[in-house]
Amino acid sequence: MTDASTNSAPAARKGASLHRTDPRTRRRNGAERRFRLYGAAAISMGLLFLCVLAVSIIRSGAPAFTHAVVEVEFTLSEAQFEEAESQLLKTAVYERYFNAALTAQLRDAGFDVAFDENTIRRIIGKTGGTIRSYYRADPDRVGESVTLDLPVSSRVNGYIKGRVTRENLLDSRFLTQADLDLVDAMRDRGLIETKFNWGFLTGKDSGVDNPGGAGIGASVVGSFFMMLVVLVLSLPIGVAASIYLEEFAPRNWFTDMIEVNISNLAAVPSIVFGILGLAVFIQFMHLPQSAPLVGGLVLTLMTLPTIIISTRASLKAVPPSIRDAALGVGASKMQSVFHHVLPLAMPGILTGTIIGLAQALGETAPLLLIGMVGFVARQYPDGVVDGFLDPNSAMPAQIYTWASRADPAFYEKAWGGIIVLLVFLLAMNIVAIILRRRFERRW
Amino acid sequence: MKVIDMYDAPHTGRTVTSNDIKISARNVNVFYGDNHAIKDVSVDIEDKMVTAFIGPSGCGKSTFLRCLNRMNDTIESSRIEGTICIDDEDIYDRRVDPVQLRAKVGMVFQKPNPFPKSIYDNVAYGPKIHGMARNKAELDEIVEKALRRGAIWDEVKDRLHAPGTGLSGGQQQRLCIARAVATEPEVLLMDEPCSALDPIATAQVEELIDELRQDYSVVIVTHSMQQAARVSQKTAFFHLGNLVEYGETGKIFTNPEDSRTEAYITGRIG
Numbered sequence: 254m255t256d257a258s259t260n261s262a263p264a265a266r267k268g269a270s271l272h273r274t275d276p277r278t279r280r281r282n283g284a285e286r287r288f289r290l291y292g293a294a295a296i297s298m299g300l301l302f303l304c305v306l307a308v309s310i311i312r313s314g315a316p317a318f319t320h321a322v323v324e325v326e327f328t329l330s331e332a333q334f335e336e337a338e339s340q341l342l343k344t345a346v347y348e349r350y351f352n353a354a355l356t357a358q359l360r361d362a363g364f365d366v367a368f369d370e371n372t373i374r375r376i377i378g379k380t381g382g383t384i385r386s387y388y389r390a391d392p393d394r395v396g397e398s399v400t401l402d403l404p405v406s407s408r409v410n411g412y413i414k415g416r417v418t419r420e421n422l423l424d425s426r427f428l429t430q431a432d433l434d435l436v437d438a439m440r441d442r443g444l445i446e447t448k449f450n451w452g453f454l455t456g457k458d459s460g461v462d463n464p465g466g467a468g469i470g471a472s473v474v475g476s477f478f479m480m481l482v483v484l485v486l487s488l489p490i491g492v493a494a495s496i497y498l499e500e501f502a503p504r505n506w507f508t509d510m511i512e513v514n515i516s517n518l519a520a521v522p523s524i525v526f527g528i529l530g531l532a533v534f535i536q537f538m539h540l541p542q543s544a545p546l547v548g549g550l551v552l553t554l555m556t557l558p559t560i561i562i563s564t565r566a567s568l569k570a571v572p573p574s575i576r577d578a579a580l581g582v583g584a585s586k587m588q589s590v591f592h593h594v595l596p597l598a599m600p601g602i603l604t605g606t607i608i609g610l611a612q613a614l615g616e617t618a619p620l621l622l623i624g625m626v627g628f629v630a631r632q633y634p635d636g637v638v639d640g641f642l643d644p645n646s647a648m649p650a651q652i653y654t655w656a657s658r659a660d661p662a663f664y665e666k667a668w669g670g671i672i673v674l675l676v677f678l679l680a681m682n683i684v685a686i687i688l689r690r691r692f693e694r695r696w
Numbered sequence: 697m698k699v700i701d702m703y704d705a706p707h708t709g710r711t712v713t714s715n716d717i718k719i720s721a722r723n724v725n726v727f728y729g730d731n732h733a734i735k736d737v738s739v740d741i742e743d744k745m746v747t748a749f750i751g752p753s754g755c756g757k758s759t760f761l762r763c764l765n766r767m768n769d770t771i772e773s774s775r776i777e778g779t780i781c782i783d784d785e786d787i788y789d790r791r792v793d794p795v796q797l798r799a800k801v802g803m804v805f806q807k808p809n810p811f812p813k814s815i816y817d818n819v820a821y822g823p824k825i826h827g828m829a830r831n832k833a834e835l836d837e838i839v840e841k842a843l844r845r846g847a848i849w850d851e852v853k854d855r856l857h858a859p860g861t862g863l864s865g866g867q868q869q870r871l872c873i874a875r876a877v878a879t880e881p882e883v884l885l886m887d888e889p890c891s892a893l894d895p896i897a898t899a900q901v902e903e904l905i906d907e908l909r910q911d912y913s914v915v916i917v918t919h920s921m922q923q924a925a926r927v928s929q930k931t932a933f934f935h936l937g938n939l940v941e942y943g944e945t946g947k948i949f950t951n952p953e954d955s956r957t958e959a960y961i962t963g964r965i966g
């Protein structure tokens with residue numbers, strides 16, 4: 254107090270003009286300006302990284318959504334259909350008809366490039382199976398002139414998208430330089446076109462040798478059933494547990510310990526939950542392996558702490574005077590919580606839940622441990638029960654599986670899968686915002 | 697009709713009045729952890745009367761008031777000793793459900809705390825949970841009556857469904873008063889209900905208090921001597937957790953027995 258500067262400062266300020274900022278004010282304003290600058294810089298950095306990330310994801314992933322198809326006009330006569338079906342190697346017959354039709358079409362178009370059946374096979378793969386199932390699905394098509402869209406092989410696809418170039422292509426049994434001449438010629442005449450690849454969104458995982466046929470649809474379904482389990486279990490359990498802990502439980506060493514442990518659980522690596530799930534749900538309880546039900550249970554364990562922590566925080570943020578007001582008019586504890594506190598905490602609870610679900614949706618490691626690896630996503634479940642119990646994968650596990658396969662075409666699929674995953678996350682966040690708006694009635 | 701027992705005698709020495717004792721507190725001690733906030737307070741609060749609690753800030757007026765409807769139960773660190781009886785029933789008895797008690801003993805808090813709901817819902821909430829209305833029309837009637845008694849009806853009758861938190865501070869406090877009287881309590885505890893009100897609203901609230909006195913027992917905490925003198929029949933002066941003096945308002949303000957009371961009233965301590 255006797256410090257000279259503290260004593261002299263007010264004296265100096267007395268009577269000073271308001272039109273001149275004194276040095277102390279100038280220093281304070283300077284500090285504030287600098288702080289704002291740091292903040293703006295931090296935000297810009299964040300935005301910059303976000304842009305870089307978004308651009309690179311879209312650039313790498315977009316090709317997965319398109320594929321090159323060969324458009325072939327084709328008519329299968331009644332006689333041909335019957336002959337093919339009577340043979341032992343049915344698909345080979347279909348393939349022969351098709352190759353004849355394509356060759357004729359190319360000749361008519363005045364192609365001067367030399368090619369043979371093997372060339373066609375290298376460009377669009379074995380077509381017999383596809384064509385046979387096309388006609389068997391709808392026998393009425395026999396005898397009609399139809400245009401078949403047949404996806405080209407993954408290497409040709411890569412060539413068209415620029416991933417494979419003539420320079421780095423070595424002649425192999427998969428593709429030769431000469432084949433590319435035909436491909437170029439077909440593209441010039443519009444016989445090969447790039448189209449949107451619906452199969453990527455609706456399809457299932459394919460074998461390692463068929464990246465073109467791989468789709469993420471089945472794992473989207475797997476993720477969906479898993480999220481259903483997580484939501485149905487973790488939201489009610491998490492919210493009920495938080496309400497009890499926050500509003501009803503006595504404060505003592507036991508509840509303190511629970512609180513500390515919940516915080517710790519939120520920081521436990523997800524792979525630990527995976528191995529726990531493997532031990533408890535599969536080895537001990539004998540639930541089916543690779544089932545979305547088990548995946549959902551494991552992710553529920555992981556999500557619960559997040560939901561509990563955020564729910565408790567938003568319950569704490571409700572002013573105590575509201576509780577007093579409710580108790581004061583004779584409401585019971587439970588009425589005060591459910592009529593007044595919970596509605597006010599709802600936006601925060603929803604935000605926490607959606608963040609927890611989003612985390613769970615993107616989780617890979619625990620799923621790998623309970624067998625929900627990508628390549629089990631080979632078929633769609635037949636019904637709701639199967640959806641929970643049949644082996645399936647989930648989006649992130651599928652992406653991981655694709656990324657670890659050797660063929661670069663799968664790498665592209667992985668990026669495409671990431672885009673699908675991000676779209677789902679975005680959708681969830683939008684739902685969260687809408688729900689929050691609905692509950693957050695500003696009074 | 698009851699004969700006032702001897703606890704009053706040393707404090708007031710006044711003549712026995714014709715009112716029943718509504719609340720009787722005996723040797724009440726309240727602790728917040730180690731903080732001894734209320735020290736051995738014994739007091740009898742009469743029915744159909746307004747009792748004012750006065751005293752310097754932090755002397756325990758709110759604390760004692762909150763003991764009367766067990767709102768202090770919600771404060772974890774608080775602990776109470778002694779007995780408080782309402783209508784000769786110990787409210788800290790094990791059999792007493794504080795929720796039932798609070799329906800009987802309403803409270804208006806020091807800070808206005810309307811629910812973040814509409815004005816209508818604020819008032820209707822209590823009657824609703826106590827099942828006081830059989831239909832919407834009855835509820836509307838209860839709400840209107842309560843808002844009128846809270847001296848706020850004219851200001852809000854056109855916007856009953858506007859948010860209660862959108863009102864001014866004084867209006868909010870009157871809304872809280874309306875909310876408290878809507879449940880028809882037998883005792884109304886008011887913790888500085890007029891500290892945020894202008895003189896007109898204050899006069900209205902005081903009128904309300906006077907009217908409530910016909911049926912209820914009202915306990916009001918106030919920092920305004922004039923208000924205590926205007927509305928109350930009995931006054932209790934608290935100082936540092938002690939009940940220093942309790943007696944008829946007129947006597948406390950004109951002829952206090954304790955030197956501390958006199959010092960406070962004349963503005964020398966506080």
Ligand SMILES: Nc1ncnc2c1ncn2[C@@H]1O[C@H](COP(=O)(O)OP(=O)(O)OP(=O)(O)O)[C@@H](O)[C@H]1O
Nearest residue numbers: 728731733752753754755756757758759760771773
């Ligand atoms: N929730 C609480 N926790 C701990 N101590 C408290 C609490 N509420 C009040 N106290 C203490 O109890 C004592 C009495 O407080 P109280 O609120 O009853 O005072 P008051 O007479 O109402 O004062 P004012 O006129 O300022 O409202 C004070 O010393 C205060 O610090």
Ligand SMILES: [Mg+2]
Nearest residue numbers: 757758806887
């Ligand atoms: Mg107070």
